[in-house]
Amino acid sequence: MRPTRSTVAVGGLAILLALLAVILADVYLLVGAAIVGAWLVGRQAAFLRELIDLDSDLAIVQSVDDPTVAPQATTRVTFEAIRYAGERLRCTIEANAPVAAQLESIPQLTLIPEFNEARTDTTITWPVAGRHRFKPATITATDGLFEETLSKGPRPTVTVHPHGRRTFHVGAGGGRIAGAFGTHRTDATGPGFETDHLREYVIGDPASAIDWKATARHLETYVREYAAETDREVHLILDHRPTTDIGDPGGTAIEGLVSIALAIIETTRHRGDPLGLITVATDGITAHHHPTANEASLGRMRRHLTDLTPTRTSRHTARSPVSAPTVDRLWEEQNPFTDTLRPFVTDRGAYRRHIEEQPLYHGLETTIHRRHGPGLVVLLTTDADPTELRETIRLARRHEHDVLCYLAPQVLFDDLVARDPTAAYERYVDFEELRRELTAWQGVTALEVGPHERLAEILEAGRRRRTVVSA
Amino acid sequence: MNLTHYRPTSSLNATTLVTDWPSYLAIAILSGTLFSFAGTSGLIVATLTAITWLVLGVPGAIAIGHIALVAIVDPTLTDIAIAEVGFVSLVLATAIRDSQAMTTLIATTLALIVFATIAIGATTIFPMWTAASLLIVTIAVSMYFIHRIGLVHLGLIHGGETA
Numbered sequence: 325m326r327p328t329r330s331t332v333a334v335g336g337l338a339i340l341l342a343l344l345a346v347i348l349a350d351v352y353l354l355v356g357a358a359i360v361g362a363w364l365v366g367r368q369a370a371f372l373r374e375l376i377d378l379d380s381d382l383a384i385v386q387s388v389d390d391p392t393v394a395p396q397a398t399t400r401v402t403f404e405a406i407r408y409a410g411e412r413l414r415c416t417i418e419a420n421a422p423v424a425a426q427l428e429s430i431p432q433l434t435l436i437p438e439f440n441e442a443r444t445d446t447t448i449t450w451p452v453a454g455r456h457r458f459k460p461a462t463i464t465a466t467d468g469l470f471e472e473t474l475s476k477g478p479r480p481t482v483t484v485h486p487h488g489r490r491t492f493h494v495g496a497g498g499g500r501i502a503g504a505f506g507t508h509r510t511d512a513t514g515p516g517f518e519t520d521h522l523r524e525y526v527i528g529d530p531a532s533a534i535d536w537k538a539t540a541r542h543l544e545t546y547v548r549e550y551a552a553e554t555d556r557e558v559h560l561i562l563d564h565r566p567t568t569d570i571g572d573p574g575g576t577a578i579e580g581l582v583s584i585a586l587a588i589i590e591t592t593r594h595r596g597d598p599l600g601l602i603t604v605a606t607d608g609i610t611a612h613h614h615p616t617a618n619e620a621s622l623g624r625m626r627r628h629l630t631d632l633t634p635t636r637t638s639r640h641t642a643r644s645p646v647s648a649p650t651v652d653r654l655w656e657e658q659n660p661f662t663d664t665l666r667p668f669v670t671d672r673g674a675y676r677r678h679i680e681e682q683p684l685y686h687g688l689e690t691t692i693h694r695r696h697g698p699g700l701v702v703l704l705t706t707d708a709d710p711t712e713l714r715e716t717i718r719l720a721r722r723h724e725h726d727v728l729c730y731l732a733p734q735v736l737f738d739d740l741v742a743r744d745p746t747a748a749y750e751r752y753v754d755f756e757e758l759r760r761e762l763t764a765w766q767g768v769t770a771l772e773v774g775p776h777e778r779l780a781e782i783l784e785a786g787r788r789r790r791t792v793v794s795a
Numbered sequence: 796m797n798l799t800h801y802r803p804t805s806s807l808n809a810t811t812l813v814t815d816w817p818s819y820l821a822i823a824i825l826s827g828t829l830f831s832f833a834g835t836s837g838l839i840v841a842t843l844t845a846i847t848w849l850v851l852g853v854p855g856a857i858a859i860g861h862i863a864l865v866a867i868v869d870p871t872l873t874d875i876a877i878a879e880v881g882f883v884s885l886v887l888a889t890a891i892r893d894s895q896a897m898t899t900l901i902a903t904t905l906a907l908i909v910f911a912t913i914a915i916g917a918t919t920i921f922p923m924w925t926a927a928s929l930l931i932v933t934i935a936v937s938m939y940f941i942h943r944i945g946l947v948h949l950g951l952i953h954g955g956e957t958a
Contacts, residue, residue: 325941325942325945325946334854335934337854337855337857337858338854338931338934339931340858341858341861341862342927342928342930342931343927344862345923345927346923346924346927348865349923350865351875351914351915351918351923351926352861352864352865352870352875353861353862353865354914354915354918354923354926354927354930355861355875355879355911355914355915356857356858356860356861356862356882357914357927357930357931358907358910358913358914358930358934359857359879359882359883359886359907359910359911360854360857360858361906361910361930361931361933361934361937362886362903362906362907362910362911363853363854363857363886363889363903364854364934364938365902365903365906365934365937365938365941366886366890366899366902366903366906367899368902368938368941368942369895369898369899369901369902369903370890370893370894370895370898370899370902372941372944372945372948373895373898374894374895375945375949376945376949379949411894412893412894412895472945472949474949474951
């Protein structure tokens with residue numbers, strides 16, 4: 325509580341009266357000094373009371389319209405203050421934007437007696453990647469004699485991540501989809517918010533379930549059933565092997581996949597579903613976050629994803645997708661060919677062991693062993709190894725999980741379309757066949773992820789080829 | 796940072812002139828008490844006090860009123876007691892119209908009792924300069940005490956250093 329110049333002046337008056345009392349040896353002037361001092365103490369006590377009321381009844385809003393942005397992006401910040409007490413005080417309220425924020429002027433609000441609400445909007449540019457947190461607003465309150473500075477208000481966080489400088493296409497067969505990841509329903513009824521249906525009352529139904537309006541309309545007692553809502557565990561499995569390190573700077577496959585993973589984390593956070601994250605590289609699992617809806621844990625997942633880079637070494641080799649059944653049938657036959665080859669093949673479990681050693685498959689296997697009940701597995705990978713992808717999805721389906729697969733086709737990230745548009749289109753068609761094959765499986769949705777412009781070039785190449793063929 | 800140029804409870808304000816009836820009543824009481832023992836001289840002091848109150852506010856009015864009374868009237872102890880009723884009523888009148896009236900009234904009254912006791916009591920025991928020093932120190936300590944209470948209430952004390 326700092327005194328202003330007015331307080332110093334009043335204090336000076338009291339001292340002056342005391343000095344005159346000493347000089348003139350008159351106790352009456354000393355009583356005058358006592359009265360001035362008492363007035364000052366009374367004002368200070370009133371200011372403190374007003375300040376305490378203000379501290380408890382002042383609402384401050386500091387909110388950003390988009391908490392996750394790309395570097396150099398701008399966000400709109402709303403800064404608002406409403407007070408319900410401390411109305412005699414003049415308050416200057418200043419927003420405390422993070423150091424990395426670039427703004428034209430610091431948002432500032434002033435509340436004066438009889439004006440108890442103020443609001444301002446401003447635009448902030450974020451040039452630096454990272455997590456930037458606002459500090460509480462600084463409130464300077466004064467009644468003219470005393471002033472005090474308080475800190476109050478929410479601390480919104482803006483995450484500026486280097487991934488996502490380019491916007492990615494997410495869709496199927498070159499078309500966009502509005503959203504593959506959303507709310508989920510169960511077939512059961514129970515406690516919830518969404519009305520499922522009305523039915524006649526039966527003995528045993530709770531009285532609170534009676535829908536009185538429907539009862540009045542039908543002249544029968546009706547109860548309202550609600551669709552049961554459940555928390556479904558979501559397992560994100562993100563591939564960051566060297567095969568994801570393709571594409572132009574700012575628009576690589578790993579950046580596209582990470583952007584989607586971050587978006588999924590935001591969606592599950594809003595819905596309150598538990599979410600787990602596994603990231604896999606060439607040598608296996610690089611991070612394993614168990615399913616949780618805890619805000620701090622989700623924040624750790626976001627940070628992990630923001631810092632994620634593709635691994636540099638690769639010992640990955642793909643095996644033919646038709647090798648296993650073919651080899652199995654081969655050993656059942658007795659002929660000179662198989663007799664000659666049999667010693668070179670150690671055992672019939674070799675294929676299975678190979679698949680189980682694959683990072684994506686192993687990552688899913690790890691998390692599946694830890695959970696109970698069907699959930700949603702979200703795979704974020706490339707189309708570099710269709711065999712591993714198929715086997716991983718099969719594993720998920722064996723455990724009755726739904727699978728949402730975001731695939732970054734390598735053809736959408738390399739420069740083949742510039743060199744040989746026709747070859748690029750054929751590779752895209754191959755990918756599309758794989759995607760359709762996967763989507764045809766029950767409980768599986770496969771989507772493509774890639775740069776808009778590269779996809780447009782490939783589709784244009786396809787159109788040109790069809791035109792030439794038809795001509 | 797000084798946010799406002801404040802004139803302590805100055806009454807030169809159209810709204811205040813209408814609504815500040817307790818202060819006008821206090822000025823009337825002050826005029827009556829001063830007139831009762833000093834006659835016309837007392838009225839001159841009361842007029843000076845009222846003008847100062849309108850221009851500078853309560854603290855200025857108290858200071859000028861006391862100096863003028865000593866200079867013009869030279870009161871006895873009984874006169875002082877009567878005159879102070881008027882001045883105290885002026886101080887309490889400003890407290891009544893405060894938005895935190897109860898807090899202001901209680902704090903002002905308590906401070907008045909303590910400070911006046913020290914001012915009058917100390918002069919009977921100590922020399923005037925000691926009594927004056929004691930009063931000023933008491934006022935300063937009281938204000939520091941309220942300041943510390945404020946820091947605790949507002950949570951502005953962020954832990955002490957540990958050994």
